[in-house]
Amino acid sequence: MAPSIDLVKSRVAAAAPLATAIIAIVLAGLYLAVRSMMPRPLPGIPYNKKAVGNLFGDMPALLSHKRRTGSGRMWLVKQLEDHNSVLVQVFLKPWSSRPAILMGDYREYYDMSLRRTKEFDRSQVITDDFSPLPENQLVLGSHSPGFKQSKQLVKDLMTPAFLNEISGPVVYRRAEQIIRLWDEKRRLSQGRPFAVREDLLGGALDMIMGVAFPPGEAGTATQKTLDLLRDVSDGSAVLPPCPGDEDTPFVFPDVPLPEESQAVMNITHGIGLVQNSPSPSLHYFILKQFPQLRRAIAVKEGMIRNHITRAAVRLSEPDAELTCAMDRMIQREIKAAEKETRPPNFHSRKLYDELFGYLVGGSDTTATTFTWFCKFIADNPSAQSTLRAALRAAHGTAASERRAPNLEEITSTSVPYLDATMEELLRCAGTVPFVPRDAIVDTTLLGHRIPKGTLVLFINQGPGIVSPPVGQQVPEELRSESSRAHADVRGAWDAAGISSFTPERWLVPAPEGAKGVGKESFNPAAGPHMAFGAGPRGCFGRRLAYLELRILFTMLIWNFEFLPLPEALRSYEGLDGVTTLPKMAYVKLRRVG
Numbered sequence: 001m002a003p004s005i006d007l008v009k010s011r012v013a014a015a016a017p018l019a020t021a022i023i024a025i026v027l028a029g030l031y032l033a034v035r036s037m038m039p040r041p042l043p044g045i046p047y048n049k050k051a052v053g054n055l056f057g058d059m060p061a062l063l064s065h066k067r068r069t070g071s072g073r074m075w076l077v078k079q080l081e082d083h084n085s086v087l088v089q090v091f092l093k094p095w096s097s098r099p100a101i102l103m104g105d106y107r108e109y110y111d112m113s114l115r116r117t118k119e120f121d122r123s124q125v126i127t128d129d130f131s132p133l134p135e136n137q138l139v140l141g142s143h144s145p146g147f148k149q150s151k152q153l154v155k156d157l158m159t160p161a162f163l164n165e166i167s168g169p170v171v172y173r174r175a176e177q178i179i180r181l182w183d184e185k186r187r188l189s190q191g192r193p194f195a196v197r198e199d200l201l202g203g204a205l206d207m208i209m210g211v212a213f214p215p216g217e218a219g220t221a222t223q224k225t226l227d228l229l230r231d232v233s234d235g236s237a238v239l240p241p242c243p244g245d246e247d248t249p250f251v252f253p254d255v256p257l258p259e260e261s262q263a264v265m266n267i268t269h270g271i272g273l274v275q276n277s278p279s280p281s282l283h284y285f286i287l288k289q290f291p292q293l294r295r296a297i298a299v300k301e302g303m304i305r306n307h308i309t310r311a312a313v314r315l316s317e318p319d320a321e322l323t324c325a326m327d328r329m330i331q332r333e334i335k336a337a338e339k340e341t342r343p344p345n346f347h348s349r350k351l352y353d354e355l356f357g358y359l360v361g362g363s364d365t366t367a368t369t370f371t372w373f374c375k376f377i378a379d380n381p382s383a384q385s386t387l388r389a390a391l392r393a394a395h396g397t398a399a400s401e402r403r404a405p406n407l408e409e410i411t412s413t414s415v416p417y418l419d420a421t422m423e424e425l426l427r428c429a430g431t432v433p434f435v436p437r438d439a440i441v442d443t444t445l446l447g448h449r450i451p452k453g454t455l456v457l458f459i460n461q462g463p464g465i466v467s468p469p470v471g472q473q474v475p476e477e478l479r480s481e482s483s484r485a486h487a488d489v490r491g492a493w494d495a496a497g498i499s500s501f502t503p504e505r506w507l508v509p510a511p512e513g514a515k516g517v518g519k520e521s522f523n524p525a526a527g528p529h530m531a532f533g534a535g536p537r538g539c540f541g542r543r544l545a546y547l548e549l550r551i552l553f554t555m556l557i558w559n560f561e562f563l564p565l566p567e568a569l570r571s572y573e574g575l576d577g578v579t580t581l582p583k584m585a586y587v588k589l590r591r592v593g
Contacts (some may be wrong), residue, residue, distance in 0.1 A: 039091040041099060044448050046083040047090070057091025059278070070583065072576055073433045077462045080104040086463075086471045087446060094278055100455040101445065104470050106528035108446060109458040110490070111483040112437065114535040117142065119443045122537050123436035123455055128280040132271060135350040136357035142536060146350070152336065153354050156328040158543045164411065166324060170210040171548050172407040175555045177222040178203045179404075182560065184229045186589045188239065189250035193565055197585040198254070199225070200370040201363070205261045207548060208362035212325045212355065213307050225255045247566040249586055263299035264356075266292060268364050272577030304352050312346050326355060360578070361541050365431055366548050368579040372429035373553060374587050378562035379570065380501045383421065387503070388557050388592070390417035395558075402593070410554050411547070419522035420506035422549045426531035428501050430461035431579050435533045447478035460530050461580075468495035493527040563588040 039057045041047045051058040065075040079088045080102055089099035103109045112120045127139040137150035156162050178199065185194050202221030210220070229252075231237035242251050257265065270284060270293050277283040287293050311330055314320055322328055330346060337344035345351070377384045394415040395405040405413070435458045439450050450456070463470040469492075476484055493505065510521040532539035539545070556562075565588055574580040 038097060039099065040097040041089055042101075042449065042451070042454075045087050045089045045099075045101065046085045047088065047099065048079075051091045056094045057096070059092065059094055062092070066576075070573055070575065071580075073430075073459065073461070073574070073580065076102055076434070076457065076459050077467075080459070080463050080470050081467075084470050086469075086474060087448060098451075098454065100457055101450065103445070103456055103458050104463045105446065105474060106458070106464050106492075106530070107487075107490070108474070108479060108483055109435070109456075109530070110528070110534050111480055111486065112445070112456070113435070113533060113537065115482040115486075116443075116480060117536060119439060119441055120437040120456065121440045123438040125436045125438075125455060129275045130271060130357075131281045131284055132267065133353045133357050133360075135348075135353040137354065137540065138357055138361075149336075150350060150354055153329050153332050153351065154325075154358070154540070156332065157325050157358070158540065162325075162328065163543060163547055167211045167544055167547060168407050168411055168551070170215070171207050171551050172410075174203055174207045174210060174220065174222065175552045177206070177220065177226065178552070179555055179559050181222050181226050181229070182587070182589060183591065184226065184233070185250075185252060186560075186591065188229060188232065188252075191588065191590070192244070192246055192248060192250040193569055193586040193588040194250045194252060195585060196374060196587050197367075197371055197581070200374075200585075201265065201367040202257055202261065204363045204367035204370060204548075205257070205264060205359075207366070208359055209261065209264075211362070211544075212359055214311070214323050214327070219258060221255075221257045221261050224258065225252075228253070228255055247568075249569065259299055260303045263296040263303070264359050264363065266296035267300060267356075268360050268578060270296075271360070272364075272579075275576070275578065300356060301352070304355055305347065308346050308351070325358060329355060358541075361539075362544060364578045365541075366545060368431045368581045369425065369429060369545070369549065370552060371582050371585045372431065373425055373549075373556075374562060374585065375570075375572065375582055376425055376428060376501050377421075377557070378565060378587065381564070383501060383503055384557065384562060387417055387421050387553075388561075390415055391554055391558060394418075404555060404558050404593075407551070410551055415554075416507060416510075416520050416522040417503060418550065418553065419524075420503035422546065422553065423506050423522075423524065423529070424501060424503040425549075427527075427529035428466060429580075430466070430531075430574075432460055432531060432533075432539075433576065433580050434459050435530050437537075444480075446474055458530055464492070465529055466499050468498060490525045491527045558593055559591065560587075561590040561592050563590055 038055060039047075039052045041052060048058055048061065051061070054060065062072050062075045065078070066072040069075075076090070079090055080086070086103065086105040086108075088102045088104075090102060092100050121142050122138075122140070130136065130139050133139060135146065135150070137147055137154070140147040140150060181199060182196075199222070202225070206220040206222055228237060232239055240251075240253065242248075244250075256262065270287050273287065274280040274283040288297065307326055308330065311326055315322075315327060315330055315334075322331060329351060330344075333344050333346060333348075333351060377387075391405075392399045394413050395409055398405040398409060437456050437458075439452055439454045439456065442452050443450050445456065459465075461467075476487075506522055506524070506526045507520040508523045508526070510519055532542045532545070565586055569584060569586045571582075571584040573583045575583050
């Protein structure tokens with residue numbers, strides 16, 4: 001028998017308070033959950049008021065700026081300038097209450113990176129951005145056993161002996177190939193501008209892969225392009241027509257990279273794509289489902305596996321020659337296994353990730369810096385002429401014999417203006433967009449409380465580096481004890497002319513009786529830049545990078561004059577990624593020497 005209407009009404013009435021209470025609890029829970037995800041600023045540090053009332057924090061403003069300008073990095077610089085403060089907090093993660101701190105004071109950031117290593121360490125940002133390399137030293141905490149194992153595995157690769165005997169000869173040969181390639185392109189284009197980004201990306205990959213793996217096992221990207229152009233020269237191939245006047249870029253056909261080089265480039269590009277994502281790991285997982293990246297990863301794994309398998313057999317022979325970076329890493333694994341009384345594991349994830357990290361770190365940043373050099377040196381003819389004169393004076397024997405300096409001459413001869421040019425380029429180019437650190441304990445910065453887990457970012461093209469400082473002078477009593485104790489370690493740039501490309505800012509009068517050419521010496525502490533980071537988490541490949549820059553810059557300036565480009569080709573707009581690559585990269589060359 002059906003219940004009466006009155007009974008139903010009474011049951012509904014009895015249940016109503018319970019339902020109301022449940023709804024109220026759910027709504028209260030949702031409200032508290034939303035409140036917990038709303039941005040919560042730290043006291044005393046400037047921030048954008050609009051971001052605090054938005055679950056997405058500052059992300060809408062950052063993305064809007066990036067759509068308009070192509071650069072999210074410059075939005076970060078703008079925050080320091082707009083707030084006129086050396087500390088600004090921004091909310092870069094949606095649904096997160098925790099701010100990131102932008103730091104515009106080089107001296108304090110250098111101090112916290114170098115001396116306050118028990119308070120600040122490698123950032124979770126790096127771990128997330130480089131999640132494809134989970135066992136690489138780049139993503140591991142400084143105090144983890146894995147980090148120490150990684151450092152041990154690669155410790156030979158930046159020694160003077162390895163750089164001089166293995167890296168230097170490879171880099172020099174690859175630089176010679178680039179000179180031959182550009183000489184041919186200059187001739188075929190009849191002096192018109194031509195694009196160089198792909199040449200330099202391929203050339204940098206040739207360099208690092210030639211150092212990483214045994215010599216002579218594969219052709220280079222540069223050689224493939226040279227082969228095509230020589231076919232044009234002997235009439236067996238024809239370039240497509242390229243109409244235009246002397247300022248119109250001459251377009252050369254694309255030449256596919258060797259498969260293994262292309263795989264490295266595709267994976268590096270994938271890493272760059274996810275670096276501004278709210279969830280880099282998830283973003284990269286999605287990218288891996290696409291055929292191009294999935295294929296690149298398979299090629300990369302196969303390349304490393306095949307090289308290691310062959311090397312393990314070769315190195316098992318008595319007195320086997322160590323010919324490359326991989327050989328040194330395998331030798332380190334053999335020694336570690338002997339010490340730990342275990343069989344060596346040549347196919348560990350750690351060895352693969354360290355080897356591939358060496359390829360990524362030694363190609364993308366290097367190619368980007370090479371490319372910025374072409375732009376800055378063409379737009380600063382006085383600096384270019386001074387550098388060429390300094391090189392010819394330093395390498396007098398080579399000049400008198402009408403030849404380029406050899407490797408030994410380049411690496412053993414002091415050329416202060418070359419050192420100054422390299423350092424000034426690194427300062428102005430901002431190849432690496434920013435240097436992140438995480439607070440690993442509750443601490444303070446410039447008198448402000450910084451909770452454990454807070455991200456602190458230093459912008460490499462920010463105030464005090466390439467633009468005038470912001471904010472008031474920081475009182476000494478607000479600085480850390482170690483910062484106060486090392487106040488005079490590095491100079492500061494004069495705000496007048498700080499944005500100009502001026503290598504002379506790194507030069508000081510040479511001490512009386514000093515050896516070398518000229519009356520000036522290079523002062524690496526003349527002023528700030530953070531191209532390689534600082535402290536124990538600074539760039540592992542710094543010495544190799546300087547070697548590559550020294551060799552290629554010498555060879556380029558010795559052989560070519562970089563002529564001014566038409567205004568339409570001179571943009572300094574950068575593309576955000578693993579590095580800040582110039583969006584536009586052309587050269588117009590004249591042969592010299």
